Amino acid sequence: xxxxxxxxxxxxxxxxxxxxxxxxxxxxxxxxxxxxxxxxxxxxxxxxxxxxxxxxxxxxxxxxxxxxxxxxxxxxxxxxxxxxxxxxxxxxxxxxxxxxxxxxxxxxxxxxxxxxxxxxxxxxxxxxxxxxxxxxxxxxxxxxxxxxxxxxxxxxxxxxxxxxxxxxxxxxxxxxxxxxxxxxxxxxxxxxxxxxxxxxxxxxxxxxxxxxxxxxxxxxxxxxxxxxxxxxxxxxxxxxxxxxxxxxxxxxxxxxxxxxxxxxxxxxxxxxxxxxxxxxxxxxxxxxxxxxxxxxxxxxxxxxxxxxxxxxxxxxxxxxxxxxxxxxxxxxxxxxxxxxxxxxxxxxxxxxxxxxxxxxxxxxxxxxxxxxxxxx
Numbered sequence: 004x005x006x007x008x009x010x011x012x013x014x015x016x017x018x019x020x021x022x023x024x025x026x027x028x029x030x031x032x033x034x035x036x037x038x039x040x041x042x043x044x045x046x047x048x049x050x051x052x053x054x055x056x057x058x059x060x061x062x063x064x065x066x067x068x069x070x071x072x073x074x075x076x077x078x079x080x081x082x083x084x085x086x087x088x089x090x091x092x093x094x095x096x097x098x099x100x101x102x103x104x105x106x107x108x109x110x111x112x113x114x115x116x117x118x119x120x121x122x123x124x125x126x127x128x129x130x131x132x133x134x135x136x137x138x139x140x141x142x143x144x145x146x147x148x149x150x151x152x153x154x155x156x157x158x159x160x161x162x163x164x165x166x167x168x169x170x171x172x173x174x175x176x177x178x179x180x181x182x183x184x185x186x187x188x189x190x191x192x193x194x195x196x197x198x199x200x201x202x203x204x205x206x207x208x209x210x211x212x213x214x215x216x217x218x219x220x221x222x223x224x225x226x227x228x229x230x231x232x233x234x235x236x237x238x239x240x241x242x243x244x245x246x247x248x249x250x251x252x253x254x255x256x257x258x259x260x261x262x263x264x265x266x267x268x269x270x271x272x273x274x275x276x277x278x279x280x281x282x283x284x285x286x287x288x289x290x291x292x293x294x295x296x297x298x299x300x301x302x303x304x305x306x307x308x309x310x311x312x313x314x315x316x317x318x319x320x321x322x323x324x325x326x327x328x329x330x331x332x333x334x335x336x337x338x339x340x341x342x343x344x345x346x347x348x349x350x351x352x353x354x355x356x357x358x359x360x361x362x363x364x365x366x367x368x369x370x371x372x373x374x375x376x377x378x379x
Contacts, residue, residue, distance in 0.1 A: 014059060015052060019045070021063035022070070034374045036077035047080040051089045054082065058091055061102050068333065069104040072237055075370050076230050078110045086110035092241070093194055105204075106238040108215035114231040115165070115222050124221075126163040126214035131156030137176055145174045158210065163217035165225055175221035182213040229366040236325075321360060324353065328364060332371035341371045 012020075023031060023045075032041040048070060052058050058066065069089060073080055078087040085107040092103035112124050127147065129135050132155050134148035145164065149155060161177040186192050186205045195203040204212050219238065222231065331344040350364035 015049060018052065018059055018063060018066075019049070022048075022067050027067075030374050030376055031071070031074070033376065034370065035074050039074065039077050039079070044074065044079060048089075050082065051080045055089070055091065057100070058089060058102055061091065061100060066102045069102045071333070072104045072233075076106075076110070076114065076234050076237075078106070078113070078234075084109060086113060092191070093199055095194075095199075103241055104237060105241055106234045108211075108218045111215075111218055111222055111231070111234060111238075114228065114234050115225055117230070118226040118228060120167050120169075120226050121165055122168045123166040124164065124218070124225075126161060126217050128158045128210055128214065129160045129162065131159050135160075137162075137174070143172070143174065145172075161213045161217045163214070163221040165221055173221065173224060175217050175224075177213060177217040177220070182209075182216055185216050186212070229362065232363065233366070321354075324348075324350070325363060325367070328367055332367055335371055335375065337375050338372060341368065341375060344371075 035041060035044065066089070070080070073087045073089075076087070080087055080089055082088065087107055087110050088105045090103050090105055091100050093099075094101045108126070115121055115124055129147065130149065132150060132153070134146065136144075136146040138144040145162065147162070158179070160179060161182065162174055163177075164172060164174045166172045186209075189203070189205060191200070191203040192205045194200045195206055219235065223235065328344070328348050328350065331348070332341060335341045335344055345368055348364075351361055354360035354364065
């Protein structure tokens with residue numbers, strides 16, 4: 004007698020079932036943007052997990068939290084596309100490794116182009132022997148003439164350029180000092196310097212990270228959609244978070260981001276630039292933390308530290324509000340629960356005179372309703 008045998012589920016199969024159980028699949032796939040195919044999204048997730056085996060040992064609920072962010076933005080986790088990455092990061096407060104979504108600058112470019120107003124966006128490094136001229140004022144111009152086949156010397160800076168369909172252009176220069184100031188404020192870099200992680204994108208791919216930084220500074224000035232605003236917020240949060248304490252069984256709050264985006268946005272994009280984002284975590288206590296610097300404020304673009312809070316500093320409280328709203332919406336099981344969370348938070352009253360913040364709150368609610376199959 005031939006006995007029927009059933010293939011034993013692999014570790015990857017089991018993890019995938021824990022991340023996205025059958026009862027959650029329908030609502031998750033229904034929330035995907037039209038251009039994101041469920042099969043491809045899950046195939047990319049499998050590849051991301053297999054390429055970084057340490058992710059497979061992390062809490063499946065936290066992995067679901069992070070991939071939900073990528074899905075909402077319409078970004079694939081395919082390393083070859085470079086739109087978004089799932090990495091292992093260290094949560095200092097929880098003292099454990101957690102998954103973390105990082106937005107590649109191909110993802111930022113994709114989201115920028117979706118505004119419908121942009122024809123091209125890119126970034127380059129500038130070497131010492133390159134011809135580089137930049138004119139500011141009311142007639143901005145940029146000339147970059149590299150000797151591609153000669154000895155160009157060391158890198159002396161970077162820049163990003165956007166070209167609109169109406170012919171207008173804009174650009175963002177970035178000096179080495181500015182790039183390093185931003186790098187030095189990165190929690191990933193701080194953890195690397197303290198020996199808590201073995202590598203960081205800034206240590207392995209500084210050129211790509213610097214070009215990404217120039218792109219990030221530039222996209223804040225282009226027409227933005229809620230998706231691009233959210234992508235900037237997610238990436239800023241990942242760069243500058245101190246970790247958030249985790250409390251089961253409720254899915255934990257993601258790292259606290261900085262100021263919510265101040266501009267309305269409009270859509271998404273692609274480019275031929277690679278952004279490798281991978282951090283290996285060393286399993287050790289979160290020791291050697293820096294002294295508290297509550298009285299100092301660093302300018303997010305220049306890195307200059309001042310003793311005064313900048314205008315709008317109270318927006319950090321608003322950021323915590325958005326994080327709490329997202330967390331509560333993430334565990335809402337149906338439309339009624341979503342409305343209860345919305346009523347209790349009452350963001351429209353909180354941001355009565357702030358249309359941008361109201362729009363961000365509405366986008367969070369809309370995603371939650373779409374996830375549970377409620378009205379849009």
